[in-house]
Amino acid sequence: MDTSDLIHARDHLVDACERFVREAVAPHLAQWERHGQLPLNLHAQAAQAGLMALGYPESVGGTPAPWALRLAVSRSMARASGSGGLMASLFTHHIALPPIVAQGSAALHQQVVLPVLAGQQIAALAITEPGGGSDVAALHCTAVRDGDHYVVNGEKTYITSGVRAHWITLAVRLVEPGQPAPKGARGITLLVVRGDSPGLSRTPLAKMGWHCSDTAQLHFADVRVPVAQRVGDEGAGFALIMANFNAERLSMAAMALGFAEACYAEALAWAQQRHTFGAPLVAHQALRHKLMDMQQRIRAGLAWLDQLAREADAADAASQAPNGDWVAGVCLLKNHATDTMQWCADAAIQVLGGLGYMQGGVSERVYREAKVMQIGGGSSEIMRDLAARQLGVV
Template identity: 50%
Template sequence: MTVFDTPERLALRESARRFTEREIAPNIAQWEDDGQLPRELHLAAAKAGLMGVSFPEEVGGQGGDVIDSAVVSEGVLDGGGSTGVMASLFTHGIALPHIVQSGNADLIDRYVRPTLAGELIGSLGITEPGGGSDVAGLKTRAVRDGDHYVVNGAKTFITSGVRADFVTTAVRTGGDGYAGISLLVIDKNTPGFTVARPLRKMGWHCSDTAELTFEDVRVPAENLVGEENGGFVLVMQQFVNERLSLAAQGVATAQRAIALASDYAKQRVTFGQPLSSRQVIRHKLVDMHRRTAAARAYTAEAYAQAAASSTTDPKVIADAVLAKRQAVDAVEFVVNEAVQIFGGMGYMRESEIDRHYRDARLLGIGGGANEVLNDLAAKLLGYS
């Protein structure tokens, strides 16, 4: 048994699975064609008690922790959802923690509570054109002018940026480097704030992604999250949870892909025999299971460490990095083999495995590219 498999969390996973089978799976193909999820899904997920599982009760959540959010990921994927659904429906998992951590009661009341109730959609704005993983080098600038900050700059690859009502935005309020970064909550309807264009992607088709531009956007000073020039630490601390979340999504996708491939291999008959009668197919499924089980065990241990310690602990940071890398390696192998087992049907848009194959490719890029994380791990482990 891992931390994912306690009786309470098994019940939570089953609840998420049933919700997905009822509310998501029958509609996901249409939502992918639409390029976004309906806002009504956020309200339904909140009513089902899924939106705030890892947030404290005092801010409107269900009082669980990061492990519970991973269990929801497994339930959603097991029920026929996707990582694209997870990214879009649960974007608040990266948009709200900085606000909660700051303890700002006003911001919590205005943004956190209504988002966890499904009434608002929030996103996180960090990545900039040409910036990639270089958070310390961001260029979007916010200059204090009386009781406002005036913001100018641009963001890209912003998940839920099209639909979001607000964006928790990393801006430069001080000098160069990490010490000059702050976080501001910027409302979508603020003059000068424009969604430049929605982005078309290889995968995550039901998760809207946007480019954002800020031209003399006046943001009330009370929308500052934490201390001025203290945003970099908040961002780095939350990167641990984001990487763990992506690891869990990778594992859950791999588990779903194995189930789909196994069922198909038993049902598909070739030359008078089911595919599962072929040794080469059975061995593929064993290898897929082996890699996924190892990744799940590593991810569960990393989650247990994060829940019991601080996200500033170098060991916790390293475990999150390595868990994500392990999960990415596993899911990329598994979805590729699953498509091969499905053959021509695996290449069809009507096949669920096609969606997982496309969606999984982003997991090695988002939350820190594989190469960036390997280099970070080398430093944390003392290899550089």
């Protein structure tokens, strides 16, 4: 795709995102936040608008697209909606499906990937456990082989779309009957589990933000999963999980910058119309500078995002794996973008004054939803540590 085609396609997608939010999301968002979840038909509407399957191969019902376009969707949907809950829950499949697309059987592609990309079903990813999320290699949930099934026992927590998911991409530790569980990354395997499996119970969790996103604790008690629903080889799960994280973090950075832009837009509109001491707020230097400090952070993030997207597309075109410098860049950009989101939400509420503290505004929601962006998908501390290792600091 040459540059003018790319710009044309990006503009078309941004329009589609804005229309989708205006028509299908904005009129209902407050009701979904009260209800604690999104309706299933929203997924189908998003699929019809061409927003669900971007970046997936045609063989699984997708529309191949470069990073520049995929990230444009993340950024503009975030900017238009100002809702992290919408983004997290509508697009959970972007963290649940990639391992299945890469290493799952043709039957799993048919049974799981196609209906999810068509917006008919929902997929979630379950890695984090009550015992910890950052240290993925320490997970405890076990699977023991029994003939042509695995028998799964354990707990997962904070799982996005976990209440509604028809399919759960689940990280387990394989254990030989009668043997002690192997330690570390060895033995971690991914299974695809039906949401209605006997023995699986799900408890909804209440949160600070992301109110329209259903988040669940999952309890597995002797849940039987066909061996045919394993993704990749036994013990291959850790590498698949790590490969998945780069894309998740890049998308989170794009979203965080979109949310920061939403805060800027709300603060700017208010600062231009609100008068104090005989002048609009923008005429007061202290507030004008606040707005420009927002722009400074957002623009630095967007330029960095663009650079990493171009490098990722070039690596994909050359069938090369991402190098350490790029991975470090993704980690540090995730931190920059999520810090920018938090900083801009705070600055915007200051510009809005008391109005900013009232429920219902964009910045008020983004303020409550910034923290989870610094925790999920690899926390800020884990990002710094991983970047340091990739750059050979330690």
